[in-house]
Amino acid sequence: MERLETATGMRDSLQEERTEVEHSLRALIASRDALVSQIDDQLAEQRARQEAAAAALPAELVALYRRIAARSGGLGAAPLNGRRCGGCQLEATATALAEYAAAAEDEVVRCECARILVRGGGA
Ligand SMILES: [Zn+2]
Known part of the structure; x- marks a missing residue:
C-alpha cells in the first residue's frame, strides 16, 4: 500500500513537471514565431526599399x-x-x-x- 502511494506521488509530481515544461515550450514557440514574423516583416521592408532604389537606377x-x-x-x-x-x-x-x-x-x-x-x- 505504501509503495502504491509513493508511486502515485511520483507520478503526480512528474505530471506537474511535464505540464510546466509544456507551458515553457509553448511560450518559447510563441516567442520564436513572433521573432520569425518580425524578421519576415523586416525582409519585406528591405526588399521594398531595394526595389525602390533599383527603380531609380539605370x-x-x-x-x-x-x-x-x-x-x-x-x-x-x-x-x-x-x-x-x-x-x-x-x-x-x-x-x-x-x-x-x-x-x-x-x-x-x-x-x-x-x-x-x-x-x-x-x-
Ligand atoms: Zn574586391
Whole structure:
C-alpha cells in the first residue's frame, strides 16, 4: 500500500513537471514565431526599399549588379575604402587606383573580384 502511494506521488509530481515544461515550450514557440514574423516583416521592408532604389537606377547597371551579386555571395557592389575593396578586402594596385581616379564620376569601376566599386570621399 505504501509503495502504491509513493508511486502515485511520483507520478503526480512528474505530471506537474511535464505540464510546466509544456507551458515553457509553448511560450518559447510563441516567442520564436513572433521573432520569425518580425524578421519576415523586416525582409519585406528591405526588399521594398531595394526595389525602390533599383527603380531609380539605370536598368543596365541594376542587371550588372544582380549578375555580380549572384556570383559573389549576394554582394554585387562594395565601397572602396582607401585602397581596399569592401567586398573582397584586397588592396588595389597603384595602377588600378590610378584608373579609378581617372575614371569619370559616373563611370562604373570594378574590383578584380568583379564587384562594382562605390567610390566616395577618400577614394
Ligand atoms: Zn574586391
